Amino acid sequence: xxxxxxxxxxxxxxxxxxxxxxxxxxxxxxxxxxxxxxxxxxxxxxxxxxxxxxxxxxxxxxxxxxxxxxxxxxxxxxxxxxxxxxxxxxxxxxxxxxxxxxxxxxxxxxxxxxxxxxxxxxxxxxxxxxxxxxxxxxxxxxxxxxxxxxxxxxxxxxxxxxxxxxxxxxxxxxxxxxxxxxxxxxxxxxxxxxxxxxxxxxxxxxxxxxxxxxxxxxxxxxxxxxxxxxxxxxxxxxxxxxxx
Amino acid sequence: xxxxxxxxxxxxxxxxxxxxxxxxxxxxxxxxxxxxxxxxxxxxxxxxxxxxxxxxxxxxxxxxxxxxxxxxxxxxxxxxxxxxxxxxxxxxx
Numbered sequence: 001x002x003x004x005x006x007x008x009x010x011x012x013x014x015x016x017x018x019x020x021x022x023x024x025x026x027x028x029x030x031x032x033x034x035x036x037x038x039x040x041x042x043x044x045x046x047x048x049x050x051x052x053x054x055x056x057x058x059x060x061x062x063x064x065x066x067x068x069x070x071x072x073x074x075x076x077x078x079x080x081x082x083x084x085x086x087x088x089x090x091x092x093x094x095x096x097x098x099x100x101x102x103x104x105x106x107x108x109x110x111x112x113x114x115x116x117x118x119x120x121x122x123x124x125x126x127x128x129x130x131x132x133x134x135x136x137x138x139x140x141x142x143x144x145x146x147x148x149x150x151x152x153x154x155x156x157x158x159x160x161x162x163x164x165x166x167x168x169x170x171x172x173x174x175x176x177x178x179x180x181x182x183x184x185x186x187x188x189x190x191x192x193x194x195x196x197x198x199x200x201x202x203x204x205x206x207x208x209x210x211x212x213x214x215x216x217x218x219x220x221x222x223x224x225x226x227x228x229x230x231x232x233x234x235x236x237x238x239x240x241x242x243x244x
Numbered sequence: 245x246x247x248x249x250x251x252x253x254x255x256x257x258x259x260x261x262x263x264x265x266x267x268x269x270x271x272x273x274x275x276x277x278x279x280x281x282x283x284x285x286x287x288x289x290x291x292x293x294x295x296x297x298x299x300x301x302x303x304x305x306x307x308x309x310x311x312x313x314x315x316x317x318x319x320x321x322x323x324x325x326x327x328x329x330x331x332x333x334x335x336x337x
Contacts, residue, residue, distance in 0.1 A: 054248065161322045161325060162322070164319055165325050167297075168289040168290040168293040168294075168323070171292055172289030172290070227281060227282050
């Protein structure tokens with residue numbers, strides 16, 4: 001059982017079973033690690049902003065760096081009109097980043113390696129962006145599906161393709177994060193299993209691979225959070241400024 | 245305030261040193277890796293969405309293999325459009 005690489009993704013119940021009608025709302029290890037990453041973010045930001053000194057401490061530098069990183073990302077991709085959405089994108093970025101990073105610790109659980117978690121995040125972004133688009137532009141937002149300068153004969157085809165392209169946004173957003181995290185963690189576990197099964201003689205090569213892969217996974221964990229946030233900014237840009 | 249002044253001069257010296265060193269855009273490497281990861285899924289996701297829509301419509305109208313085939317190709321076209329747009333956006337930067 002310990003050698004099964006998919007065992008790490010198992011969700012199990014902690015504490016009593018809670019049911020609301022047909023919906024099972026029990027506290028699971030997945031919810032535990034979501035809670036842990038939320039608490040970690042709060043502690044991190046609290047410590048970073050507690051003593052606002054002119055000459056910053058290490059933790060204050062990291063906090064300010066993460067703030068300016070997200071602020072620059074929003075102003076670069078979505079322009080100054082997207083400034084009001086900074087809190088949402090910052091929260092999204094920090095949550096995905098901390099979930100991915102906490103998942104890198106041994107014996108922990110990676111929340112973002114489950115498609116349902118990433119799909120919910122992506123659908124929230126998708127619905128939110130659509131509502132913002134309609135609120136800003138009204139019915140004119142539908143012009144997003146009708147590109148300019150298309151012959152009238154081709155128009156029905158193009159509109160369907162544009163709608164599929166629009167609907168594929170939450171799928172690509174969620175599948176990307178989920179697939180990267182799950183594939184990475186499975187690979188780490190498989191190489192870890194090789195170390196044990198090859199023993200003292202042949203186990204050194206996979207051990208080296210696992211060390212290298214751990215480094216790669218930390219890079220991927222950061223990059224996926226970054227890509228998730230920047231794509232949210234790009235979709236927001238489409239909704240606010242109404243062009244691709 | 246003496247301490248503050250000292251730091252600002254030190255910062256200036258450090259900034260000059262950074263300007264001389266050839267290692268400048270280390271961040272763009274990670275950004276391009278992010279772009280590569282981004283584009284690869286965009287193509288697949290549109291095909292999945294297109295095929296799913298075709299499958300659902302097929303079940304609804306009872307035209308079993310026809311619509312899923314049409315919408316598969318539409319999804320592929322939408323995927324190529326997505327990739328094309330991302331590439332254009334990258335080029336603009």
